[in-house]
Amino acid sequence: MSSVEISALRKRYGEAVALDEVSLTAQQGELVTLLGPSGCGKTTALRCIAGFIAPDGGDILADGVSILATPSSKRDFGVVFQNYALFPHLSVAENVGYGLLFRKCSKDERERRVAEVLDQVQLGGLEHRLPRELSGGQQQRVALARALVIQPRLLLLDEPLANLDARLRDDVRWLIRDVQQASRTTAFYVTHDQAEAMAISDKIAVMKNGRVAQFASPREIYQRPVERYVASFTGEANFLGVQVERELCPGRFRVRAGSAAFDVKGAGPFTPGTKAVLLARPESLAIAGVVAGQLQGRVTKSVFLGAVQHCEVVLPDGASVRLGVPPDRSLPPDGTVTIKLDVERAWLMPEVAA
Amino acid sequence: MQRLPRLALGLPAVLLLLVFLVLPYAEMITMSFRASQPGAMYGLGFTADHYRKVMTEGLYLDALARSLLNAAFITTACLIVSYPIAWHMSRARGRKALLLYACVASPLMIGVLIRNFGWMIVVNVDGPFNRALLAMGVIDKPMRLLFTQGLVALALVHVFTPFMVLPINNALRNINPAVLEASESLGVSRFATFWKVIFPLSFPGMQPGLILVFVLATAAYVTPALLGGQMVSLMPTLVVQTLIGTFDWPLGAALAVMMATAAMVVVILFSLATHRLMERVRA
Structure with a gap:
């Protein structure tokens, strides 16, 4: 539930430039997608926002305050990973409640919030299952619930649908959008799939070689692209x-x-x-x-x-x-x-x- | 036809176990029930007397309890020493990883006698260890370390470390790094993440390490005999004394069977106690 401003973010790995002056903004409650082929820097950007890696330059502001010095664990951002990254030894309810264990939150409240969010992602009744006993779509919904239960200031999703089969992808995508809208959580979403990006985003940043080629609404990107690259990446x-x-x-x-x-x-x-x-x-x-x-x-x-x-x-x-x-x-x-x-x-x- | 080749593949292993494990154990158990006879390997007829003796005489029970406790202590110490090494190893890549592997495996590259003579030289009253401490002014007269149980424990931890480090390293490597990032992003400190996530997920490596080291430590003979002197009687020492000192093979066999059984019971109890955790964390 924050606005985020990324300005002139830079990151190099040796000779390779991963991020080159990337600037983006997300208004409170918006879902901003970073769209591009693999190696375009979209995941690097997301990992900088999450705090897993430090950029070489530039700044990231949340509600006007720089968060670069804040460790990942203090940022209060919910992260949904491509490979789910669920705790394999914890049940669904334990996975979802994990982020509340170390917060000021009574056992009763924790259980209530876990049940609530599990209901939101339509996983009621599976509380006691282990992750390996769930389908891919169910696992990704647990991951989403786990990120949402802490009521994060920002939701970060790294290719959350990439490991799902086509039929499930639509369901989970709708669910992510519904839940994000209902909770009015600002979100960054990384994908290489243009149809997914179009369907889910308020704004899309089309990325190319570490740069933002165009940052605009899906309609604008599709109908009024600034260059051939953007046009061909966003559809036929x-x-x-x-x-x-x-x-x-x-x-x-x-x-x-x-x-x-x-x-x-x-x-x-x-x-x-x-x-x-x-x-x-x-x-x-x-x-x-x-x-x-x-x-x-x-x-x-x-x-x-x-x-x-x-x-x-x-x-x-x-x-x-x-x-x-x-x-x-x-x-x-x-x-x-x-x-x-x-x-x-x-x-x-x-x-x-x- | 499908099953036959598979059976054939398993045959060498089955034969090996039969010849070198099942048959010797059967022989040993048989021996433990034979009557003793001075001047001969065993006498006529069968008896359960040896077990009665072993189970009632304080000398043997004390030695068994001491051996198991000793082994438990060495296993725990080994775990504490090995875990950080395994952690660093699991993070290392390339040359550094190779170097660490070589360092960790190094105790096993030296024969047991040479390794123990090495310890004797190092910790001798006039040895480099004492000299170094004297030179640094840490002590003002040499410490007597040889023939102490502390040195035995140290030497055993040293040689058993690879058996603990390698499986734990393996288990730590199998933990998806994104899981740690997930924990971090949920606001959980590294310390809490270790106890809540890393430690349980590394258990599939700790379990075999703990079992291996415990069994090896229970049965260790050469190192305690060479570095510990004859002051403290441990089970393996008693077995060897009975076998080649008093030449009472049936009693020695009974002692050996009891030691193996006790170690096995501990291993089984440990496996049962950790069964639920293992089921949860298995890959």
């Missing part, structure tokens, strides 16, 4: 090489791709005549009848998936794009199609990251 993305013609009004540009011209949104500034990249998510593309001034292409692959069919279309300049087509739509035998771009859903980005 097609990139069209275009030439900027001119700025029509602030935030809207006319661009040309081959013979087609589009009036698209983008953050700019773009100098007329320069090359830029147009992001077109599959859902912003459709196959249309032949219309002048649109992109022409040839379908090279298509797969029928039931609710939708996925096509890959090669454009005259050799680039290929992927899009979804309604399942009842038949494709022309020679494969030649016109692609219609929904300009409101396309996004213009600079060729290289700013």
Whole structure:
């Protein structure tokens, strides 16, 4: 139940830079996700916040006060680990109550709080089981309960769903979000799974080589990414090489791709005549009848998936794009199609990251 | 067909145990019931007299109790010495780990006689240990350490340490480091974390270490005989005296059987007492 401000956090391991000027903020009650591939520094950042490792530079403030000098055991942060890290020799109730053992908390109150939080994570009735007698999903819920029972100022989750199978992942993810919202606990969440990040976060920090590439809401990250890396890491993305013609009004540009011209949104500034990249998510593309001034292409692959069919279309300049087509739509035998771009859903980005 | 090869694989071990464990024990137990006869290994017929003697005469019971208590003391001391070493070893990596392994195993690399003669030289009234203390002014006349029970205990702890360190090190290495971080993040001090988490989770290493050292310490003969002199009678010394001193093989066998049984009972009681903990912490 705190606001957290991370400023210019740095960490090196020998020559390797794990964190490079990482700055993030989490308002009270927000869930902030650190998203990125392995080795991008997201776990290092989380471990710095938890106090398991000390950063080389920068600061971490909780409610405006630096916590770098505070040992992990005094930070009052609940941590949920990827491999659960439950105490294997303690029962479910003992695991959850562990953090209360050494606090000012009577036995009755401890039992009441343990029962309450176990109920919250839907584990009532399993109090006396040992961790090894539980499924992965149940173990992760015990880990969540154990972190929550101390009513932490901050909840830190390190890839909590990575070891679960796909079906369980959704359940536990919903549960984490519900419990986090209900307790209004500020949380940092580390994952490499963009769908997970989109579904659970108030804000996402997309990380790349120890840097934060973009820090914004899931909607913003998906619809208005600052660079190709962010766009491709947050979902299926097609990139069209275009030439900027001119700025029509602030935030809207006319661009040309081959013979087609589009009036698209983008953050700019773009100098007329320069090359830029147009992001077109599959859902912003459709196959249309032949219309002048649109992109022409040839379908090279298509797969029928039931609710939708996925096509890959090669454009005259050799680039290929992927899009979804309604399942009842038949494709022309020679494969030649016109692609219609929904300009409101396309996004213009600079060729290289700013 | 599936079961046959597996049986065949176990056969050498079964044969080995049969020839070198079961048969000798059977022979020893048989011997312990034979009648004694001066001038011969044993006489005609069978008797339970030796056990009656062993169970009623204070000399033997005292020696047995002393041996078990001694072994318990040595085992405890060994645990206290070994745990910190095992902890450091479990944290060490690469060359440092290798070096520690070599140091820990070093007592076993020297034969029992040479090791004990080494102790004799070191702690002799005129030996380097006394000289060093004299030179430093810690003592003003040499200490008599040889032929004391303290030296025997020290020498036994020294040689049994590897049997305690190695399994504990193994168990400590098996503890997921994230578990310690979890404890820390829950606001629990390192001291409390040790007693609540590390200590119980290292028990799967402590149990075999404790059993091994206890059994070895109960049966230790050479070190007490060489470094402890003949003042205190321990069970193994009595067994050997009876066997080769008075040449009373049936009585010696009865004493040996009693010693083995007593040690086994202690081990079984210990295993039963720690069974619940073991069940909880087994990997």
